[in-house]
Amino acid sequence: DSGVTQTPKHLITATGQRVTLRCSPRSGDLSVYWYQQSLDQGLQFLIQYYNGEERAKGNILERFSAQQFPDLHSELNLSSLELGDSALYFCASSVGQGWGTEAFFGQGTRLTVV
Amino acid sequence: TQLLEQSPQFLSIQEGENLTVYCNSSSVFSSLQWYRQEPGEGPVLLVTVVTGGEVKKLKRLTFQFGDARKDSSLHITAAQPGDTGLYLCAGGSGGYQKVTFGTGTKLQVIP
Numbered sequence: 288d289s290g291v292t293q294t295p296k297h298l299i300t301a302t303g304q305r306v307t308l309r310c311s312p313r314s315g316d317l318s319v320y321w322y323q324q325s326l327d328q329g330l331q332f333l334i335q336y337y338n339g340e341e342r343a344k345g346n347i348l349e350r351f352s353a354q355q356f357p358d359l360h361s362e363l364n365l366s367s368l369e370l371g372d373s374a375l376y377f378c379a380s381s382v383g384q385g386w387g388t389e390a391f392f393g394q395g396t397r398l399t400v401v
Numbered sequence: 402t403q404l405l406e407q408s409p410q411f412l413s414i415q416e417g418e419n420l421t422v423y424c425n426s427s428s429v430f431s432s433l434q435w436y437r438q439e440p441g442e443g444p445v446l447l448v449t450v451v452t453g454g455e456v457k458k459l460k461r462l463t464f465q466f467g468d469a470r471k472d473s474s475l476h477i478t479a480a481q482p483g484d485t486g487l488y489l490c491a492g493g494s495g496g497y498q499k500v501t502f503g504t505g506t507k508l509q510v511i512p
Contacts (some may be wrong), residue, residue, distance in 0.1 A: 289443065321498065330444070330489060330502040343497035386493035386500060387432045387451070392443025400423050 289395035290314065293378050299399045305366040308396045312359055318342070318383075319325035319361040322389060336361055339383040356390030368400045379393055404428075405503035406490055414480055416505040422475045422506045424490035429495040433473045435464055438487040447475075480510045 292315035300306055313321050321333040323346075332345035336355035347353075350368075355361045366371060375397050378392040405426045414420055424433070432451040436444035448457050450466035450473060457464045461484075463476040477484055490503040 289445075291443075329504055330491075331499045332497055332502070335497045345498060345500065379443070386447055386495060386497055387434075389446050389449070392445070394441065395443055 288393070289391040289393060291378060291380050291391050293376075293393035295398050297397050297399075299401060300368060302370060302400055304367055304368050304400075305364065306398065308363040308365070308368065308376055308378075308398075309393065310361045310363070310378030310393060312361070312378075313391055314357075316380035316382050316391075317359065318381045318388070318390070319355055319359070321347075321363050322377040322378040322379065322392075322394070323374050324377060328374075330377075333363070335384070337342060342384055352365045366397070370400050373398055374401045405490055405501050406489060407488075407503040407506050409505050409506060410504065411509075413511065416481060416510055416512050417479050419423060419494055420477050420480060420508070422477075422488055422508075423472070424474065424492075424503050425472045426501075428492070428501075429470050429494070430492035431470070433466055433470075434490075434491045435473070435475055436489040436491065438489060439485075444487075461467065477508075480508075482510045484508060484512050485510050 292311040317338045324330045333347040335343040353363045375395045377395045379392040381388045381390040436446040453468045453470045461478045466498045488506045493500040495496045
């Protein structure tokens, strides 16, 4: 158990819909990261928040947005969903914010768009 | 765009055999990480290498960072079924906006 909690574990939704994925970081961790893992694209970094502020942006689509709340939990919002958005979405957390800091991953949310 | 190519893509070996996984790029990274991911789980960090030419050992696993900090290798001695999983390398420099994950190596160790 990494200490990072993601909900829900599985999500099935239709194209065009909007969903929200939730992440609770490890106690004491200020950084939260979101990743997408698909068969064709592999693991891709989406976005990082540190203590409530956006720190780095990766390959995140404009239809996707995220935020980190004062209690440090984070949400990833995916809208106008397409079949190609079907993937595993991971959240990770770490104490620090720079590349190289050890990050701990949650078990992921498997999103299926039908 | 920074790319990290891993080879081989798939590896199925018998328990007790040795193996090496490679992670190659044309880009220079300030550090490189190796992860192992088991089915249904998130990746777990195995090691971070920072200095060109650095070698780190973790029990039966040996990690090496290339002198030019563009490539890395993971060597497993006497593989065990518990080593089965997806091995990922990840390289970055500075902030996370340029983090790149490798294409992955799926390892199966047969008892």
